[in-house]
């Protein structure tokens with residue numbers, strides 16, 4: 017069985033390639049230089065090379081603040097490319113598993129968002145991702161869209177790596193404490209994406225639609241930073257105090273939702289996937305980045 021992974025060099029793409037797939041699965045993960053997913057002819061040609069059992073798309077324009085001034089590029093990658101992928105996979109009756117974001121929500125809701133809650137993006141990134149979702153939803157009936165959030169891993173740039181780096185450069189950190197969300201391990205997300213791709217590949221009647229996939233629980237960026245540095249200290253790494261600040265004290269080009277906590281209930285109901293808590297997932301990443309927990 018052949019599976020095509022797009023954006024294979026990204027955080028999630030890297031973990032998809034590292035995932036323990038069942039025997040008989042062959043992965044194909046071209047980087048963006050060998051397959052630019054905004055190029056319709058190139059996507060069609062890639063899909064013609066063999067009969068893929070499923071296509072997984074974690075590729076995206078993920079620079080949330082840069083997107084505010086690089087609007088066309090963000091829309092090309094986050095909206096046009098999913099439309100191309102949906103059209104070309106639908107033409108071949110190939111399931112498409114697509115990754116989206118909590119930033120499709122405006123953050124004014126209380127509690128945990130269900131997948132069918134109304135979207136109302138407040139940033140270019142969120143709007144372009146919401147458009148990409150719609151293109152997938154309407155373009156290929158055999159789709160699963162997994163919205164995720166606050167993705168971290170040992171790879172590339174992400175919040176865990178930034179906090180560890182800054183703790184080595186400063187005596188204390190100030191981090192936003194009024195945005196609530198769900199930290200998510202790229203490895204755990206990759207496991208869910210793989211399981212769902214295999215479901216859709218093996219069963220034309222498998223559940224389709226939009227699902228939320230984040231680690232269990234929720235925190236603020238400040239709470240997340242404190243957990244990262246406490247975990248670093250337990251492993252003999254550096255730790256500094258973290259002071260909570262309001263979003264208003266840390267202006268950024270893109271507006272971010274104050275609450276983007278996502279409910280994974282329908283992921284569990286449809287696929288039997290129940291993500292573990294974010295703290296355990298963070299421990300695995302810190303083990304890789306800092307080292308094992310020290311006994312004293």
Ligand SMILES: NC(=O)c1ccc[n+]([C@@H]2O[C@H](COP(=O)([O-])OP(=O)(O)OC[C@H]3O[C@@H](n4cnc5c(N)ncnc54)[C@H](OP(=O)(O)O)[C@@H]3O)[C@@H](O)[C@H]2O)c1
Pocket residue numbers: 022023024025026027028029047048051052053054073074075076077078093115116117118145163164165166167168172
């Ligand atoms: N990171 C987060 O906190 C977060 C939160 C919510 C949702 N998400 C979603 O989760 C997914 C995966 O995120 P991530 O953190 O793994 O992203 P990432 O590390 O930024 O990876 C994105 C990948 O897309 C590739 N790419 C860029 N332009 C491309 C093109 N034209 N054709 C093909 N590939 C192209 C990039 O290539 P290069 O390697 O050459 O740059 C990169 O490998 C995305 O859909 C994102 O919107 C992420």
